[in-house]
Amino acid sequence: MELTALFLALLFATLRLATPLIFAAMGGFMSERSGVVNVALEGFMLSGAFVGAVVGHQFASAWMGWAAALLIGLCVGALYALFVIELKADQIISGMALNLLVMGLIPFITKILYNSTGSTPALLVEDRFRVEPLVMALLLVGVLTFWLYKTRSGLWLLFAGEHPQALLASGVSVRKVRWAAVCASGAFAAWGGASLSLFLASSYSPLMTGGRGFMALAALIFGKWKPVPAFLACLLFAFADAMQIRLQGVRIGEVEIPVQFVQILPYLVTIIALAGFIGKSRSPKALGQEGF
Amino acid sequence: MVKSILTALLIVSFHISSYANPLKVGLVLDKGGKDDKSFNSAAYQGASKAEKDLKIDLKYVEATDTNAIENLHRSFARKNFDLIIGIGFAQKDAVKKVAAQFPQVKFAIVDGEVTAPNVRSLLFExxxxxxxxxxxxxxxxxxxxxxxxxxxxxxxxxxxxxxxxxxxxxxxxxxxxxxxxxxxxxxxxxxxxxxxxxxxxxxxxxxxxxxxxxxxxxxxxxxxxxxxxxxxxxxxxxxxxxxxxxxxxxxxxAVDVAVYDTIKEAQAGKFTGGIVHFGLKNEGVNYTVDKYNEKxxxxxxxxxxxxxxxxxxxxxxxxxxxxxxx
Known part of the structure; x- marks a missing residue:
């Protein structure tokens, strides 16, 4: 009985911790599958987390925050698309620049709005999400999987990343497909951020994503740029995190496991996963290719 | 000759300006930031109370990155701040280093122990x-x-x-x-x-x-x-x-009290280096009862x-x- 309870608690903690990662990984998936490298996921997440928290607090409704995160995600995604698709800036550098821009802009805005240096007021407990973002994350993975392999526009996305010339020859604008994909990427990753500030916590605090955007990117690569394996990779990372929380202070016989060892677990899992068990992970062929 | 006159003038003018101007206090907050509603907020409250009551000139910065702390302290010191207060254990090394380079500037550090004549360490039990x-x-x-x-x-x-x-x-x-x-x-x-x-x-x-x-x-x-x-x-x-x-x-x-008192003493010219302990005895630490938890x-x-x-x-x-x- 107690074991079941423990297992359930662990399962729910894993799913909760995975939610922001899943959204961000799906965001990365959209962008990278269309052929655009995306290291700006962290920035997308931060902007979603921040705007979600501000609007959610303003209207005392998590759903309003969620909608606002969608909008800001589309905008930031469009900004990134403008730089890398229209202006053909280096994708890695623009991505990092976007991260830095968001990190710098948020404290600036909070100073004006709340006279604070980067945090927002908290949402009341009844205004927060209970499980909705988690359900939406699971749905998103399902929908994306279906869409990618079963619909015409899904195949456009695949071809934009694998063989853009072929897509061009069939009369579809690679540029437009990539634009749409990068905007969607922004929106999904922003939702990932919003699920942090509206679901896992109750307000925005400075740099609260704590590298989750990059973890999501690692999950995407580990998952071979496919939605379901990437989703599973997110679960694995979140599981390591949830285990880490429960293993702190656990004893094996007389010896207490040192907390430092337990805390490296998530990172250890990431490294082992990426270096050892992944097998061959092939990136989309035209990833990073410009000029369409 | 000219040089020495100029130097003397400079020293005099510096003294005049330091008398005429309010005490310049630089506050270097830790990573949690001014609005953590906890440790850094307490320090900021103490400092901003001093700003209001004692008419000092207060500037605060947040160290978003551990590597930036030393530079923040140094830039305050270079701008001739009178007192620089570092908040948090992470600033210990930076204060130690910068305080040695600027012996005329007064420093205070919360939660860290630095032994130097111009540094006051504020330690809590x-x-x-x-x-x-x-x-x-x-x-x-x-x-x-x-x-x-x-x-x-x-x-x-x-x-x-x-x-x-x-x-x-x-x-x-x-x-x-x-x-x-x-x-x-x-x-x-x-x-x-x-x-x-x-x-x-x-x-x-x-x-x-x-x-x-x-x-x-x-x-x-x-x-x-x-x-x-x-x-x-x-x-x-x-x-x-x-x-x-x-x-x-x-x-x-009572980080707020510790910060406030340090600023006050610096303003009155009574700043001393060394370690100050805040324990139960002098209400430096305590549990709180107020209208929110009295029930x-x-x-x-x-x-x-x-x-x-x-x-x-x-x-x-x-x-x-x-x-x-x-």
Whole structure:
């Protein structure tokens, strides 16, 4: 009985911790599958987390925050698309620049709005999400999987990343497909951020994503740029995190496991996963290719 | 000749300007930031009170990155600030280095010990205050189990944990105390999502009061307590107001008073280097009771904890100190 309870608690903690990662990984998936490298996921997440928290607090409704995160995600995604698709800036550098821009802009805005240096007021407990973002994350993975392999526009996305010339020859604008994909990427990753500030916590605090955007990117690569394996990779990372929380202070016989060892677990899992068990992970062929 | 006259003029003008101008105080906050509602907020409150009351010239910055701390201190010193206050253990090395380079500038550091004639170290006896809130937690606990969530895993936070556990065990020797840390890097002060998961795990294992010492991550534990209808104990500032009815009490560190007094003494020209200790004796640490939690602390609990407090001050109870463990 107690074991079941423990297992359930662990399962729910894993799913909760995975939610922001899943959204961000799906965001990365959209962008990278269309052929655009995306290291700006962290920035997308931060902007979603921040705007979600501000609007959610303003209207005392998590759903309003969620909608606002969608909008800001589309905008930031469009900004990134403008730089890398229209202006053909280096994708890695623009991505990092976007991260830095968001990190710098948020404290600036909070100073004006709340006279604070980067945090927002908290949402009341009844205004927060209970499980909705988690359900939406699971749905998103399902929908994306279906869409990618079963619909015409899904195949456009695949071809934009694998063989853009072929897509061009069939009369579809690679540029437009990539634009749409990068905007969607922004929106999904922003939702990932919003699920942090509206679901896992109750307000925005400075740099609260704590590298989750990059973890999501690692999950995407580990998952071979496919939605379901990437989703599973997110679960694995979140599981390591949830285990880490429960293993702190656990004893094996007389010896207490040192907390430092337990805390490296998530990172250890990431490294082992990426270096050892992944097998061959092939990136989309035209990833990073410009000029369409 | 001309040179020496100019130098003399410069010194005179500098003196005149330093008399005419208000005391310039630079405050370097730690990673949690001015609005962590906890440690850094307390420091900022003390400094901004001094700004209002004493008409000093206050500038504050936040060290978003550990590597930036030294530069922040140095740039204040270069701009001829009179007093520079570093908040947090992470600034120790930076203060030590910069204070040696600018012997004419006064420095103060909270939670770090630096021995230099122009540095005042403001140290708090966290274990004593933690002992009191540990005792309160044990008195309040019905499940015979209490928890501790620390921010970054450092000796300072272990000191909180050790005092807390000792306090809880003093009241109830059989009580179970679980102890968790958010992380091992500075990011741990800003990770409410993780702190919340830690708290949820502890609550599900039976704890019904959790003492949290994790800067801006504290809100995660408060959220968990609110959702699970359990209790939490705040830290550094009086955090009772954040979630009335959920926060049992707060282990207050009078960082605001320490900062304010240091500024005041510097202004009056009475600044001295050396170590200043803030313990239960001089109300540097304490538990808090106010209108937000007066219903949670029964008169009986209060009586008992006051007794314990007296015994600690009188030296009848020896609170274990993590710093002196080795």
């Amino acid at each position: 966290e274990h004593e205050g933690s002992f009191l809130v540990g005792a309160l937690a044990a008195m309040n606990s019905k499940s015979n189990s209490v928890g501790f969530v620390g921010g970054m895993d450092i000796p300072l936070i272990r000191r909180f944990a050790m005092g807390y556990a000792a306090g809880a065990k003093y009241v109830n020797p059989k009580i179970n105390v679980s102890e968790n840390y958010v992380g091992v890097t500075g990011e741990a002060w800003n990770n409410p999502a993780k702190a919340k998961e830690l708290a949820l795990a502890q609550y599900s294992k039976g704890a019904d009061v959790i003492f949290v010492a994790a800067g801006a991550s504290n809100t995660g534990v408060f959220d968990a307590a609110e959702e699970k209808k359990k209790f939490a104990i705040g830290v550094d500032s009086n955090q009772n107001w954040i979630k009335p009815g959920v926060i049992l009490t707060s282990m207050m560190k 949670l602390i029964t008169p009986d609990m209060k009586k008992k904890v006051e007794e314990i407090k007296k015994k600690i001050i009188a030296g009848q109870i020896q609170v274990p100190d993590y710093y002196k463990k080795k």
